[in-house]
Amino acid sequence: MSxxxxxxxxxxxxxxxxxxLSLTIILLxxxxxxxxxxxxxxxxxxxxxxLEPSSGSFSMILFSIRLPRAxxxxxxxxxxxxxxxxxxxxxxxxxxxxxTLGISQAAGFGAAFAIIALSASDISTHPLWLKLNxxxxxxxxxxxxxxxxxxxxxxxxxIPHTLILAGVxxxxxxxxxxxxxxxxxxxxxxxxxxxxxFGDLSKANAMTLGAMVLxxxxxxxxxxxxxxxxxxxxxxxxxxxxxxxxxxRFRIGVILFSTLCTAxxxxxxxxxxxxxxxxxHAVRLVLGSAHGALIPxxxxxxxxxxxxxxxAARMLLHPVTLPxxxxxxxxxxxxxxxLLVSQGRRR
Amino acid sequence: MSLYLHDLTxxxxxxxxxxxxxxxxxxxxxxxxxxxxxAGKSTLLKHLxxxxxxxxxxxxxxDVDLSRLKAAELARYIAYVSQFNTPSQATTLExxxxxxxxxxxxxxxxTDKHLIAQSVEQFDLLALLEMSVTELSGGExxxxxxxxxxxxxxxxxxxxxxxxxxxxxNQLEMLLAIHRLxxxxxxxxxxxxxxxxHAIHYTxxxxxxxxGTLLHDIETSHIEASMLEELFEVAASLHVSEGHTxxxxxxxxxxxxxxxxx
Numbered sequence: 001m002s003x004x005x006x007x008x009x010x011x012x013x014x015x016x017x018x019x020x021l022s023l024t025i026i027l028l029x030x031x032x033x034x035x036x037x038x039x040x041x042x043x044x045x046x047x048x049x050x051l052e053p054s055s056g057s058f059s060m061i062l063f064s065i066r067l068p069r070a071x072x073x074x075x076x077x078x079x080x081x082x083x084x085x086x087x088x089x090x091x092x093x094x095x096x097x098x099x100t101l102g103i104s105q106a107a108g109f110g111a112a113f114a115i116i117a118l119s120a121s122d123i124s125t126h127p128l129w130l131k132l133n134x135x136x137x138x139x140x141x142x143x144x145x146x147x148x149x150x151x152x153x154x155x156x157x158x159i160p161h162t163l164i165l166a167g168v169x170x171x172x173x174x175x176x177x178x179x180x181x182x183x184x185x186x187x188x189x190x191x192x193x194x195x196x197x198f199g200d201l202s203k204a205n206a207m208t209l210g211a212m213v214l215x216x217x218x219x220x221x222x223x224x225x226x227x228x229x230x231x232x233x234x235x236x237x238x239x240x241x242x243x244x245x246x247x248x249r250f251r252i253g254v255i256l257f258s259t260l261c262t263a264x265x266x267x268x269x270x271x272x273x274x275x276x277x278x279x280x281h282a283v284r285l286v287l288g289s290a291h292g293a294l295i296p297x298x299x300x301x302x303x304x305x306x307x308x309x310x311x312a313a314r315m316l317l318h319p320v321t322l323p324x325x326x327x328x329x330x331x332x333x334x335x336x337x338x339l340l341v342s343q344g345r346r347r
Numbered sequence: 348m349s350l351y352l353h354d355l356t357x358x359x360x361x362x363x364x365x366x367x368x369x370x371x372x373x374x375x376x377x378x379x380x381x382x383x384x385x386a387g388k389s390t391l392l393k394h395l396x397x398x399x400x401x402x403x404x405x406x407x408x409x410d411v412d413l414s415r416l417k418a419a420e421l422a423r424y425i426a427y428v429s430q431f432n433t434p435s436q437a438t439t440l441e442x443x444x445x446x447x448x449x450x451x452x453x454x455x456x457x458t459d460k461h462l463i464a465q466s467v468e469q470f471d472l473l474a475l476l477e478m479s480v481t482e483l484s485g486g487e488x489x490x491x492x493x494x495x496x497x498x499x500x501x502x503x504x505x506x507x508x509x510x511x512x513x514x515x516x517n518q519l520e521m522l523l524a525i526h527r528l529x530x531x532x533x534x535x536x537x538x539x540x541x542x543x544x545h546a547i548h549y550t551x552x553x554x555x556x557x558x559g560t561l562l563h564d565i566e567t568s569h570i571e572a573s574m575l576e577e578l579f580e581v582a583a584s585l586h587v588s589e590g591h592t593x594x595x596x597x598x599x600x601x602x603x604x605x606x607x608x609x
Binding site for chain 1: 432445460464
């Protein structure tokens with residue numbers, strides 16, 4: 001096969017997966033629009049595209065509940081998928097995820113601090129103010145965690161395995177902090193901190209969606225533009241340097257951007273596991289390890305996965321709605337094992 | 348075009364890995380680095396490639412101070428093929444493309460694709476392009492890494508034991524190709540070799556390193572048995588046959604005879 005044909009084949013393959021994921025997302029968005037407490041109502045499609053007059057309550061439900069929730073699923077999934085692909089690339093570790101560096105535990109601690117310490121101190125009792133505080137503290141704690149890791153790496157070297165160990169250490173430190181707070185607080189507050197950690201998309205609104213878009217776009221651009229640096233890094237730090245990558249600076253940049261992506265999603269919606277781990281693996285299985293395609297398509301794949309998971313979470317035990325975070329972990333673990341086995345067989 | 352190394356010194360904790368090494372290399376020259384294990388050969392290459400800072404010494408290519416360049420600029424002057432490769436799932440084509448990134452960054456130009464096509468033809472890589480480099484044989488992988496390094500269009504090529512894992516036929520082909528490319532493209536090539544035979548046949552100059560010190564810096568044709576004995580601390584003799592010099596290592600015959608008697 002000539003080089004020219006090879007380039008074309010590669011482009012076609014990438015475009016094929018892009019088209020597949022986009023269509024899946026459109027399909028899932030449609031399903032999410034027409035499903036609610038009454039289950040999946042296919043006839044609502046007509047109202048959706050304006051062929052049938054819709055009542056005010058339908059458009060109210062659509063625009064204030066279903067659409068924000070679906071878009072939140074898409075955006076959170078994209079943020080987590082993107083962040084996972086970047087983490088796995090920069091840490092050279094297929095088991096890395098957005099949470100490898102202890103981000104989720106830090107966010108959990110931040111939220112627990114806001115719920116327990118701030119509500120006890122009577123700074124404000126207004127529920128909206130408390131919600132905002134929880135998000136701010138969760139976000140802040142995640143960023144602090146990432147900065148601590150960058151700071152620690154200043155002493156021990158910016159090497160993947162030390163970064164991962166630092167993440168494990170900080171993660172358990174934050175987790176211990178959370179447990180400490182929970183031990184001394186009331187049952188209600190302890191339960192609230194626990195519930196906060198279940199990733200749940202029902203909290204979506206225009207403000208949270210806007211904030212996520214603001215974080216997603218620059219991160220996607222930064223990480224995508226650096227796609228070849230990830231590829232070079234796969235050959236080790238020394239070889240990457242000789243291909244033109246300022247390794248240390250690049251690694252700090254990637255850690256900060258992917259932490260921002262994860263932190264914003266977690267701060268608003270709690271912890272949603274496995275999407276960031278699975279999405280890059282799924283894309284890699286189809287397209288190989290080149291980050292030029294892996295970075296953007298992992299984001300799309302994450303979006304599709306979380307949209308699908310949220311649809312399932314609402315419909316599986318209908319009329320009971322599960323927090324999507326529980327479902328992703330349920331599906332994610334066997335899916336990961338399946339990917340591992342099928343990859344093993346290929347070799 | 349000449350490369351000047353001046354006073355390269357490197358200390359790791361208390362140990363001096365390089366002691367004031369200075370030398371000059373010229374365009375079109377293959378410079379062999381030989382010496383016992385831990386002599387500082389790889390350290391010297393890492394200095395050149397900018398992986399280790401050299402606060403005291405200087406590395407000048409004509410009037411460009413290489414130690415002050417950023418990674419991407421340096422990658423256009425120097426290409427480095429390391430001794431150990433972290434395995435990557437990347438395909439051969441992706442590895443070749445990496446060689447052009449220091450020039451083009453995010454998106455490869457038409458020139459880049461043209462150069463890649465040339466390299467594929469030159470190194471006969473067409474059948475390997477879609478394969479992951481982990482699936483290749485040692486010789487094929489080494490060929491791909493060198494092809495990718497040359498796509499950087501460097502002035503200086505650094506090879507750390509490039510033939511250690513190859514069979515004799517591949518070793519000879521690789522060394523011949525390196526020698527020819529160095530002439531054709533006017534490169535300055537530094538190559539770490541363990542096989543002195545190869546070093547004698549395929550280099551123009553030899554740097555002999557021992558415990559971080561440059562013992563000898565000679566034209567390869569001026570090699571003497573005493574230098575090798577000093578370098579490796581084993582008995583060595585040189586034999587010339589049909590214009591080629593061969594090395595013979597080891598015991599003098601008296602010592603064997605004595606050994607038998609005991």
